Structure formats: C-alpha cells, structure tokens
Amino acid sequence: MIRTPQALLPWLFLLVALGGGLLWSASEMAGPGHAIVSGTAEVGGPFALVDQNGKPRRESDFRGLYRLVYFGYTNCPDVCPTTLAAIAQAFGKIGARKTKLVPLFISIDPERDSPKVLKAYLSAFGPEFVGLTGSTSAVNSVAREYRVYFARHPLASGGYAVDHSSLLYLMAPDGSFVTFYEDQSLEPDALAADLRKRIRG
Secondary structure, three states, rough: OOOHHHHHHHHHHHHHHOOOOOOEEHHHOOOOOEEEEEOOOOOOOEEEEEOOOOOOOEHHHHHHEEEEEEEEEEOOOOOOOOOOHHHHHHOOHHHHHHHHHEEEEEEOOOOOHHHHHHHHHHHOOOOEEEEOOOOOOHHHHHHHHOOOOOEEOOOOOEEEEEEEEEEEEEOOOOOOEEEEEEHHOHHHHHHHHHHHHHHOO
C-alpha cells in the first residue's frame, strides 16, 4: 500500500543514494525497470536476520547468487501478494538461470511476521522464496541499507497497516546493486525477459 506523497520517498532516497554524476539509459527505461548504466548505487548491504525456518541468515549466505529483494509484510492486502505472484511466475520462465537466483522477501512487520507466519505465507508462492524477519532494530537496519520507506498507520477497524515503498531490487552475486523494478509495471513476462538478459551463464 503506497500513499501520496509518501510514494515519492523511495525515488528521493534512490536519487540521494545514487549521488551526482550517474547517467540513466533512456533505452533501458522502456524495459520492466530502470537500469543504472554508470556509477555505483549505494543500495544493499550486510544484514543479520532469521529465515522462515528459524535459521539465522546473513547477506553473505547468498553471495554467489543473484538476489531479487522485496520488502513487504504478510498482512499486506494487495501490492505484496501481487508482486510476489509476479516474481513466482517470472521465476518459472527463466529456465536454468533460476539456479543462480534467489528471491528474498524481507518483512517490515516483524512484530506480526514470525518465521512460522512467513513460512505459511510464502508456501503459496513457491519453495524458492526465502522469507526474512528479525528484531525491529535488525529490520530497520536492513531497510536503511536498501533505502526502504515504511510506516505504520492505524486502521479504523482496529490494528494497523504498514505503508511502504514497493520496489523490487536485483542484486548481483557480489552483493552490488544491478537495477530495480517498479511494482506498478511488474509484468511476469517482461521481468523474466530482463532477468534472462542480466543473469549471466
């Protein structure tokens, strides 16, 4: 769920992270995401979280693999399940390259998203997904690394929802930033085509 003007925050964070002097390729803008073709984006970094099986996981555990990183929460009513479904469909369309890619779903609602809850939720999208949660401080730390915005807001019916930026990040095997995709334009076929182009081997 993204609210205006808060929806503009991820773009501002990315512009700050990328810094001056980066060039954007107009030809790449026609694809399913916007690609950086010059410079290095300061997106991503180390983390210490717990997966859906209760196993401690660090960023270094995924070195050697491309990563599709998405931040969301299991009570999200629309954007998160739609995005995860698109990732799952794209994953099934990239052939042998899927052995070099892992989709990571990082919860921004650790209070409710225990490993057990994540495991049940992600079972609907496929065994390839790794769900990650942790303490509030650990989640806040990794969200900062990825320039992710999120904030709780109360619901009239009780409880709360979480407004959040909704970008899908592709990270390289060495942990560096490759590109990002907007959930509003995330079509499984286009995403799969772009991943086939970017994942080497």
